[in-house]
Amino acid sequence: xKLGVSSYCFRQLMASGEMxxxxxxxxxxxxxxxxxxxxxxxxxxxxxxxGVVRDTATHAGDIGVPIVNYLVSGDLRTAEDKEIDRxxxxxxxxxxxGARIFRHDVAPWAWxxxxxxxxxxxFEKVVEGCRAVADHAAxxxxxxxxxxxxxxMNGSDRLARxxxxxxxxxxxxxxxxxxxxxxxxxxxxxxxxxxDIAASVGVKDFHIRRSAGDGWLKTLAGDYLLGxxxxxxxxxxxxxxxxxxxxxxxxxxxxxxxxxxxxDAIERSLNNILRLAGAA
Numbered sequence: 109x110k111l112g113v114s115s116y117c118f119r120q121l122m123a124s125g126e127m128x129x130x131x132x133x134x135x136x137x138x139x140x141x142x143x144x145x146x147x148x149x150x151x152x153x154x155x156x157x158x159g160v161v162r163d164t165a166t167h168a169g170d171i172g173v174p175i176v177n178y179l180v181s182g183d184l185r186t187a188e189d190k191e192i193d194r195x196x197x198x199x200x201x202x203x204x205x206g207a208r209i210f211r212h213d214v215a216p217w218a219w220x221x222x223x224x225x226x227x228x229x230x231f232e233k234v235v236e237g238c239r240a241v242a243d244h245a246a247x248x249x250x251x252x253x254x255x256x257x258x259x260x261m262n263g264s265d266r267l268a269r270x271x272x273x274x275x276x277x278x279x280x281x282x283x284x285x286x287x288x289x290x291x292x293x294x295x296x297x298x299x300x301x302x303x304d305i306a307a308s309v310g311v312k313d314f315h316i317r318r319s320a321g322d323g324w325l326k327t328l329a330g331d332y333l334l335g336x337x338x339x340x341x342x343x344x345x346x347x348x349x350x351x352x353x354x355x356x357x358x359x360x361x362x363x364x365x366x367x368x369x370x371x372d373a374i375e376r377s378l379n380n381i382l383r384l385a386g387a388a
Contacts, residue, residue: 109349109352109360109382109385110142110143110357110358110359110360110383111140111142111378111385112136112141112142112143112144112145112176112359112361112380113136113141113143113145113361113378114144114145114146114179114310114345114361114362114363115132115145115147116148116149116179116371117149117362117364117370118132118135118252118371118374119364121370128144129146129318130163130164130167131169131302132144133164133167134171136173137171137173137233139375139378140382141173141246141362141378142174143173143174143175143176143361144173144174144175144176144311145149145175145177145179145308145361146164146177146179146207147148148178148180148182148201149177149179149181151268151383153196154201154205155194155198155201158204158273161204161370163166165204165206168205168206168336169329169365170192174206175205175207176207176208176209176308176361177203177207177210177211177308177359178198178201178205178209178210178211179210179211180198180210180215181209181216182195182213182214184214184234184237184238185214185215185230185234185243186233187237192236192237192240192241192345195212195237195241195299196241197245198212199244199245199248199250200345202250203248207250208250209251209282209307209308209359210245210251210252210253211253211254211255211308212241212252212253213254213255213257213258214260215230215234215260215261215272216258217257217258217259218290219258219260220328221260222270230260231269231270231290233332234261235273235274237269238254238270239274239276239279239297243277246276246277249310250279251278251280251388252276252279252280253279253281253282253307254270255281255282255283255284255287255310256283256284256287256288256302257282257284257287259290259291262287262288262379263291263293263298264288264298264301267281267301267302267305268302269341270299271305271314280305280306281300281302281305282306282308282309282310283302283306283308283309283310284309285298285310285311285312285343285348285352286310286312286313286333287310288291289314289327289329289331290325290327290328290333291327291328292327292331295343295344295345295348296348296351299351299352303351303352303354303355306355307354307358308359308360308361309358309360309361310361310362310363311333311338311345311348311361311362311381312335312338312362312363312364313331313336313337313338313340313341313342313345313377314334314335314336314343314353315334315336316332316333316342317331317334318330319332319333323367334366335362335364335365335366335367336368336369337368337373337374337377337380338377338378338381339377339380339383339384340376340380344379346385347378349384349385350385352385353386359381362374362378362381364377378386
């Protein structure tokens with residue numbers, strides 16, 4: 109298993125100025141992780157700071173930590189030219205980082221259609237937008253992906269349908285092993301339904317409760333989720349990782365989003381994942 113880590117795990121430390129991408133790369137190089145996934149997410153920082161991208165890519169090459177995936181937000185519900193052009197420019201950033209995989213959203217995280225008709229009309233535009241982005245990705249030798257993320261494009265059936273409809277050989281899935289819970293899908297179904305079309309995999313863990321206090325995420329099934337150290341939550345990570353291990357060439361990245369102290373939590377999570385996968 110090719111295990112790495114997402115820069116999203118370090119978001120608190122990066123937001124506070126305690127770490128930057130160079131420091132993150134150095135931390136990864138000294139850890140059990142083999143690669144870095146860069147989460148640009150909602151900001152335009154890397155679009156607006158090409159020097160940071162260049163220096164990060166150079167440092168990654170110098171210390172032997174490949175950047176495998178670049179993740180950004182996106183809203184293709186109307187497939188507007190302006191948004192497609194922005195995602196094409198973000199693809200150029202991915203190329204400059206040296207990433208061979210690019211992941212973009214197609215709707216805001218919290219958005220959910222009001223009825224089946226709205227889903228179908230939106231889906232048509234999303235297909236159109238994903239094709240345009242994937243075609244530019246192909247020119248750069250990049251695999252373009254959509255993640256099971258948020259409340260709209262989530263659930264294995266929806267993502268598999270989208271990949272089929274876009275119909276581009278370089279359009280695949282960034283499979284998050286836990287996110288299907290947000291829409292009431294058990295992780296085993298999510299993984300089994302998407303592993304064959306996955307270009308990358310994200311690993312996380314959740315505490316799952318039927319009732320909870322402040323700070324927990326309520327799912328469409330009425331459960332409550334709280335991120336935690338991988339191996340400390342309620343997901344059957346051993347079983348999920350056994351399925352992931354059938355695709356040894358697909359990069360796997362930790363995504364820690366719990367309340368624990370980040371660096372300790374990231375290290376514990378990596379070690380637990382390796383142990384549970386039988387690779388420690």
